Amino acid sequence: MSASYEDEWRARFGETTGVPQDAPEVPWLRQLLRRLTHRRYSDRPVAEPLLRLLLAGAVSASSKSDFQQATVIRVDERARRDRLAALVPDMPWIGKAPVFLVFCGDARRLERLGELRGHPADNGKLEGFFNATVDAALVLQSFILAAETAGLGCCPISVIRNHPDAVAEILDLPDKVFPLAGLCVGYPAAEGHISMRLPLEATLHTDCYDDSHLDDAVTAYDLRRDARYSLPREQQRQPEVFGYASLYGWSEDKARQATRPEGQDFPTYLRARGFTMD
Numbered sequence: 045m046s047a048s049y050e051d052e053w054r055a056r057f058g059e060t061t062g063v064p065q066d067a068p069e070v071p072w073l074r075q076l077l078r079r080l081t082h083r084r085y086s087d088r089p090v091a092e093p094l095l096r097l098l099l100a101g102a103v104s105a106s107s108k109s110d111f112q113q114a115t116v117i118r119v120d121e122r123a124r125r126d127r128l129a130a131l132v133p134d135m136p137w138i139g140k141a142p143v144f145l146v147f148c149g150d151a152r153r154l155e156r157l158g159e160l161r162g163h164p165a166d167n168g169k170l171e172g173f174f175n176a177t178v179d180a181a182l183v184l185q186s187f188i189l190a191a192e193t194a195g196l197g198c199c200p201i202s203v204i205r206n207h208p209d210a211v212a213e214i215l216d217l218p219d220k221v222f223p224l225a226g227l228c229v230g231y232p233a234a235e236g237h238i239s240m241r242l243p244l245e246a247t248l249h250t251d252c253y254d255d256s257h258l259d260d261a262v263t264a265y266d267l268r269r270d271a272r273y274s275l276p277r278e279q280q281r282q283p284e285v286f287g288y289a290s291l292y293g294w295s296e297d298k299a300r301q302a303t304r305p306e307g308q309d310f311p312t313y314l315r316a317r318g319f320t321m322d
């Protein structure tokens with residue numbers, strides 16, 4: 045059976061250019077095209093069997109070399125959660141979400157296996173860090189998609205990496221284990237808004253890399269996004285440095301945001317925790 049994804053395409057990209065015709069009907073793809081982050085949750089608890097099932101689904105993600113270098117920490121204890129939430133007061137959803145998980149890259153477990161089996165190896169080089177990062181990211185995204193499929197809403201929280209030492213202390217993280225992101229989970233309290241994505245002409249290249257049309261693609265994307273939702277003037281970043289823009293599009297917002305790098309303490313944290321990054 046062939047199907048039209050025009051509505052979902054428009055929701056995701058703000059236009060229907062390039063929407064595939066006569067594609068097969070896959071209901072989950074409709075949901076994927078309409079997925080979104082949720083930051084407000086109802087009081088309805090997430091049943092324990094469902095949560096366990098979702099975690100089992102999450103760790104079913106692909107894993108580099110089958111090394112399985114992700115560890116998830118469920119933060120159930122109120123005092124620990126409150127301490128994590130206090131690190132980021134402008135994101136109250138960290139403390140309020142019915143469930144809070146922390147997805148960690150875990151380069152330690154592989155080293156422990158080496159010790160247990162008498163073949164010690166250093167897993168603190170860039171490759172070890174990178175593999176653990178990718179594994180943890182795949183488990184995180186698998187959890188999110190599984191949870192959304194079950195009607196839940198999620199919000200990843202990478203800002204905890206701006207406070208790596210405090211997070212490690214709160215969660216008793218050992219060397220070679222690092223927080224990738226927290227995750228708020230709960231039943232959504234509001235419908236929310238689909239965040240438009242760049243068109244495939246910008247993010248999908250054929251045969252070789254080619255970003256020669258980036259300027260035009262991004263300018264058109266900015267206009268589409270702005271037509272759906274204009275960022276209010278008071279949300280323009282650093283007007284004291286950059287002034288106020290009459291059209292404050294996504295690209296202006298992200299370019300300004302990137303001038304203020306985050307996670308400055310993270311490299312020091314990683315080196316202190318045994319990652320040489322060689």
Ligand SMILES: Cc1cc2nc3c(=O)[nH]c(=O)nc-3n(C[C@H](O)[C@H](O)[C@H](O)COP(=O)(O)O)c2cc1C
Nearest residue numbers: 079080081083135199200201202203204225238239
């Ligand atoms: C790795 C990662 C870290 C994120 N960290 C945060 C965060 O610290 N706080 C937050 O409110 N949202 C966070 N988000 C959510 C993004 O802001 C959101 O995914 C993005 O705006 C796109 O929106 P969408 O998921 O609704 O499409 C994070 C998302 C990812 C993938």
